[in-house]
Amino acid sequence: MARDRIPIAKPMLGAEELAALQGPIESGWVTQGPEVAAFEKEFAACVGTPHACAVANCTAALHLALLVVGVKPGDEVITVSHSYIATANAIRYCGATPVFVDIDPATYNMDPALVEAAISDHTRAILCVHQMGMPCDLNALVPLAQRNHLPLIEDGACASGSEIQVDGTWDRIGKPHGDICCFSFHPRKVITTGDGGMLTTGNPAWDARFRLLRQHGMSIPDTARHGARQVMVEASTGLGYNYRMTDLQAAVGRAQLRRLPEIIAERRRLAARYHAALEAIAGVYPPHEPDWARSNWQSYAVRLDEGIDQRKLMQHMLDAGIATKTGIMNAHREPCMADHKLRFPLPHSEAAQDHGILLPLYPGLTDEQQDYVVKNLENGS
Numbered sequence: 577m578a579r580d581r582i583p584i585a586k587p588m589l590g591a592e593e594l595a596a597l598q599g600p601i602e603s604g605w606v607t608q609g610p611e612v613a614a615f616e617k618e619f620a621a622c623v624g625t626p627h628a629c630a631v632a633n634c635t636a637a638l639h640l641a642l643l644v645v646g647v648k649p650g651d652e653v654i655t656v657s658h659s660y661i662a663t664a665n666a667i668r669y670c671g672a673t674p675v676f677v678d679i680d681p682a683t684y685n686m687d688p689a690l691v692e693a694a695i696s697d698h699t700r701a702i703l704c705v706h707q708m709g710m711p712c713d714l715n716a717l718v719p720l721a722q723r724n725h726l727p728l729i730e731d732g733a734c735a736s737g738s739e740i741q742v743d744g745t746w747d748r749i750g751k752p753h754g755d756i757c758c759f760s761f762h763p764r765k766v767i768t769t770g771d772g773g774m775l776t777t778g779n780p781a782w783d784a785r786f787r788l789l790r791q792h793g794m795s796i797p798d799t800a801r802h803g804a805r806q807v808m809v810e811a812s813t814g815l816g817y818n819y820r821m822t823d824l825q826a827a828v829g830r831a832q833l834r835r836l837p838e839i840i841a842e843r844r845r846l847a848a849r850y851h852a853a854l855e856a857i858a859g860v861y862p863p864h865e866p867d868w869a870r871s872n873w874q875s876y877a878v879r880l881d882e883g884i885d886q887r888k889l890m891q892h893m894l895d896a897g898i899a900t901k902t903g904i905m906n907a908h909r910e911p912c913m914a915d916h917k918l919r920f921p922l923p924h925s926e927a928a929q930d931h932g933i934l935l936p937l938y939p940g941l942t943d944e945q946q947d948y949v950v951k952n953l954e955n956g957s
C-alpha cells in the first residue's frame with residue numbers, strides 16, 4: 577500500500593484563514609493597515625505585553641531589536657551558534673560580531689553559566705534563543721543581563737504560546753521578561769502568516785522606533801494619514817527599511833491566533849505520546865522539559881547514542897516515507913561564516929546537531945502515523 581509521505585511539519589490552515597482574507601481584499605487596504613493594527617493588539621493581549629509591532633519576518637524583527645538597543649559596527653553580541661542562521665545574520669547586519677556560547681544539552685538552549693565569561697568591553701547585548709519552542713532559562717538570564725547592564729533580546733521565533741514560570745506564575749514568552757522578544761510566523765513555526773514577524777517590548781520608546789524603522793523612517797503612519805481631516809505630509813526621519821507586514825498576512829495571523837490554544841494542546845498531546853513511546857527504545861532519548869517550562873513543541877528533537885548512525889537512520893525513515901531533520905544547525909559551521917573565529921568551544925551545540933533528529937509533529941498527525949514513526953525509529957536505530 578502506497579503511503580503519503582509524513583512531513584516534518586504542516587501548517588494548520590483552513591476555511592477560517594480563507595474567509596479572513598475577504599475583508600482586506602474587499603476593502604483594498606492590503607498592507608500595514610487596520611488588519612495589522614488589530615493583529616498587533618490581539619497578539620499583545622495573547623502574550624501579555626503592552627506593545628507589539630508587526631514586521632515582515634522574524635529576521636527583520638531581530639535586526640530592528642538589535643538596532644534599537646544600540647548595536648553598532650564593531651560591537652559584540654553574545655548568542656548561540658546552535659540556531660537557524662537568521663539569529664547570527666541579524667547581528668552581522670548591524671556590522672557586529674556574534675560571540676557564541678554553548679548550550680545546555682538538556683534544554684538545547686543558551687547555558688547561562690557560560691555567558692558572563694563571554695562579556696567583554698565590546699559586548700552590547702545578549703541574544704538568547706527559545707530554541708524549538710523551549711523557553712530559555714530567563715530566571716537566570718534576566719538578572720544576569722541586568723547585573724551587567726546589557727539589554728537581553730529574546731529570539732522567540734519558535735516560541736509563540738510557550739510558557740515559563742516566573743515568580744510563581746505562568747507567563748507566555750513575549751511578556752516583557754527580557755527587553756525585546758521577536759517572533760516568526762513562517763510556515764515552519766506553530767502559527768503562520770506565510771511569512772511574518774512580531775516584536776514585543778515593555779518600552780514605548782523602542783516600540784515607536786520599530787514603527788519608524790519598519791517603514792523607511794516615515795514620520796506619519798498610513799493609518800493616521802488616511803483618517804486625518806487635514807492634509808498630512810510625511811517625512812523620512814532617518815535611514816529605515818521596508819519591513820512591513822501586509823494586511824493579508826495579518827488577517828490570516830488573526831485567525832491563526834484564535835487557533836493557538838488548540839494547536840498547542842494538540843502539539844503537547846503528541847509530544848507526551850512520543851515521550852512515553854521513546855522510553856522503551858534503547859539509545860534514543862526524548863527532549864527534556866524543565867518543570868518551570870511549558871514548550872509549544874515547535875520541534876521535537878530526539879537525542880541518539882553516539883553509536884547510532886544519524887544519517888543512516890534518517891535514510892531508513894525516509895525510505896519508510898517519514899521526513900526527519902538533523903539537529904538544529906550550528907551557524908559557525910555554515911559556509912557563510914567560514915572566516916568566523918570561535919572564542920569558545922561548542923561541544924554540546926555540535927553534538928546536538930550531529931546526534932539529534934527532529935521527528936514529525938503537527939496537528940493532524942494521527943496516532944497511527946505517530947506509532948508508525950516510532951516503529952521505524954526503533955527498527956532503524
Ligand SMILES: *Cc1c(COP(=O)(O)O)cnc(C)c1O
Nearest residue numbers: 633634635660662733760761762
Ligand atoms: C525561523 C527562525 C528565525 C527566522 O524567522 P523568519 O521569520 O523566517 O525570518 C529566527 N530564529 C530562529 C530561532 C528561527 O527558528
